[in-house]
Amino acid sequence: MTDLSVNIAGVKLKNPIITASGTFGNGREISEYYDLSQLGAVCVKAITLKPRQGNPPPRIAETPSGILNSVGLQNGGIDYFLKYELPNLKRYDTKVIANISGSTVEENCELARRLGRDVDLIELNISCPNVKQGGVSFGTDPKIAAEITARVKESCAVPLIVKLSPNVTDITEIAKAAENAGADALSLINTLLGMKIDVNTRRPVLANNTGGLSGPAVKPVAVRMVWQVFLCTRLPIIGMGGIMTGEDAAEFMIAGASAVAVGTANLVTPTAALNVKNELVGYLEKRGIKNVSELIGSVLAY
Amino acid sequence: MTDLSVNIAGVKLKNPIITASGTFGNGREISEYYDLSQLGAVCVKAITLKPRQGNPPPRIAETPSGILNSVGLQNGGIDYFLKYELPNLKRYDTKVIANISGSTVEENCELARRLGRDVDLIELNISCPNVKQGGVSFGTDPKIAAEITARVKESCAVPLIVKLSPNVTDITEIAKAAENAGADALSLINTLLGMKIDVNTRRPVLANNTGGLSGPAVKPVAVRMVWQVFLCTRLPIIGMGGIMTGEDAAEFMIAGASAVAVGTANLVTPTAALNVKNELVGYLEKRGIKNVSELIGSVLAY
Amino acid sequence: MKKPHICEILDKQELTENTFDMVVSFPQSALPGQFIHVLCGEGVLLRRPMSICDAGRGWLRFIFDVRGEGTKRLAQHKIGDSLDILGPLGTGFNIEKKGEDTPIVLGGGIGIFPLLMLAKSLGKNTEAILGFRTKSLIIMEDEFNEACAHTHITTDDGSYGICGLVTDCLTNRISKGDVSSVYACGPMPMMKAVKKITEASGIYCELSLEQRMGCGIGACAVCVCKSNGEYLKVCQNGPVFDAREVDFDD
């Protein structure tokens, strides 16, 4: 039997497959398609203190091998999450990662405190390109990234993952800043800022004008960043960006990820994360790899 | 008759279609497929002072709706260009843009001086991700970008286009820096840094490990950046990144580009730039648009 | 557990130059107003939502206009090919609310497709009001005639039936009395007008809305419409909404 377990900052996942925040809601719908206990972890929709409406629709556009979204963190707020969503997720034998997306440092600290030990890991989203306050502005300057990481870390009772933005000149600077400020793990990438214009109406397809690009189109950028970050920090990495197949998952792990998240693929097929897991097992078995963690960072770079 | 002409920094192009540097060589091969006089301008392969070998192969990989390349500026040097390539291009009734990619500020100044008035426009490439010296390192810091722009501008007898890198946190900063330093036009985007790993061999597919991502996959990022730059500078913009069709060209112009360059598409079909031009004419005629420049920056943003 | 279905295309007709009628094998039963979410083929990433036009034991029918890449690719499929289909999805029409008098199904353009199965379920006293741009685009007239007590056809250019908008036809019909409920699907301006007309006359009304979708199952929150000041998911809370609950003004 192949050993699929991996370790993220002391939390053992039974396998390296996670759902990417915002593409899986809080699991209710996707749980009608497979048993969530088959995943290593689930990462829920961004949580804010107050319920958040998000941006006006249309919020999605298809681009070549990718999608743009401008949801803007619509969610029911932390109270709703703790009362209705978390208990439902706890029924599954999988780890729960809470993605927090406060507009201010203080809001993120408060969110981390409120979550306490009720979740297994907290993912601090300093990379949402679709909101005016907070979001990506926290994630593009190493000093600000370090400060928010340090502050939120103090309020965290569980390991803290910092989710990085690809919209930066040098991802390694931000990664190192987060590491030095106390992050326990890093996840990357969030979406690249993009735009699509309807040439008939001359209007942006998204009512927010711009949106976040995800899906296979961004995979080469994501793999490159995972590799760069792997080389410059010692933190475990959750890799994501365009993972559609087991081989894609393997590619991220070979580049340096300890676990991977499946995002856009969930929008295409509800069983996507499970399919990726099964295909990854197939990939390992075919090659006689006994332990998935052998893949991590095993790239034979020139 | 539709008026297709556009103006880039005082140079009138008969139509807005240009070939993107590095995807068209010096035009010899593609000229066997159509008369280059049908293009608004041709932009040649990067020129350096000395002949340059480029990076070891493999230098190309296909990714979802995109390609990675790591050519690394292979070219015969300025002497070869002036003696053999430029005279050949001058036979066509089209404007010639020389893409200069020196490793140092001084080398770029020297290149601009040597080119003198023999070309119509000079494009300063401060955005090549595939070389160790110069290249993208000039294009990711506004101060350095301003300095190199100012210095090269002094050596330029013709209008200077500065070619921007998308691998930056804030494209508008670099664009404004180049504008203030005297650039006459901006072109964007060059390629995004990416990586692909062969999951069978665990080796990067490119011998250079990483390469530049181009093609339809990057179009949403490119359109977004053209729009951002259009909003913050007054310079004419040459837009590029994934243009495969006339509608793609229109999308870039609506976002703010005064002209567009066709790159990766030339690798797919030698007649690509001509096809894009013909389709753009079709797009305009269908809508009764008499003057292509009506498109420029006409996006109806929300 | 639910799962995507691999469905065989049993029949395919080209109704007009741009409109295709497909029947696929389908293992589940569906309700009027529900939709399916279809993988269109290589080169198209997201599924495309299509209203269920009719369904029976083991089969399902949908009709679509070719608009962009997705529907173009979908139209390339031939009889015997397979399609990966998710569904039935969403909350359909509430046919319990039809009332005792005449229920009206009202549609314009691609909005008429979900109405056939609905009309059949509402019963023989149903009337249909269907709007087309011009005579050559009229489809499904016979089928609606069969299912309904009366089918009113409007064309924008008067080339067939009543010249004008479906909404004018609706106002007219309501003024004649005994309309108990209205079920509408079509472009936003039409829906807005229908809400106004039915509200003014106090008639129960349901609207089937469209929004660009991602997952189609309620997981990604991209497909929202405003309802009582809040963003609800069209794919899950809808696509059919009680007209009173839909906010049009923003």
Added chain:
Amino acid sequence: MKKPHICEILDKQELTENTFDMVVSFPQSALPGQFIHVLCGEGVLLRRPMSICDAGRGWLRFIFDVRGEGTKRLAQHKIGDSLDILGPLGTGFNIEKKGEDTPIVLGGGIGIFPLLMLAKSLGKNTEAILGFRTKSLIIMEDEFNEACAHTHITTDDGSYGICGLVTDCLTNRISKGDVSSVYACGPMPMMKAVKKITEASGIYCELSLEQRMGCGIGACAVCVCKSNGEYLKVCQNGPVFDAREVDFDD
């Protein structure tokens, strides 16, 4: 002016589980060792280079192994479908150099495909050395038998013909005398060995190289190989090179 050709697939055979033989309509004549550059279909961006296996008036034949996405997509095409093909491209074999004695064509794996047309052009005294992994993968034996004076088949596992490498077979054959020239195509290690063997015995040798390609016509400079210390373009300066001019050591 040159242009991409829209070619009809006239014939398609599955030679082994993974190898397809295609004949397409083709308006231009081609030389042995040249290649075509094929658009593989929706979802695959770049063309894929394929050696011309044989050609005649109005038709062209190529054979390919399914490796990845591109060739997988290509293999889905049926007889009667169209393919967008650029070519013939590149510089082929120099058959003037064949000498008076026995020319040898030598190939391993997909490297045997360009050799058939070459063998036909070189004349009846040509001998072929073809390497396969195992007996079940042997293809085109009859055709080479027809074109050549003798066809030596090697298999890695000895399940057919000579057990061992094509290069051992070549050394053997050369030692028997009267070999005037060698034309080889196959994986890099094989090519390297062939260069060494022919250089040692002073026999004229040409190698058909492979490199990942972009444009296929010499415009993008991605497809280089090292020749006398310089990077030359495989698609334009090659794919066939004089073995003496190919540098293998880096």
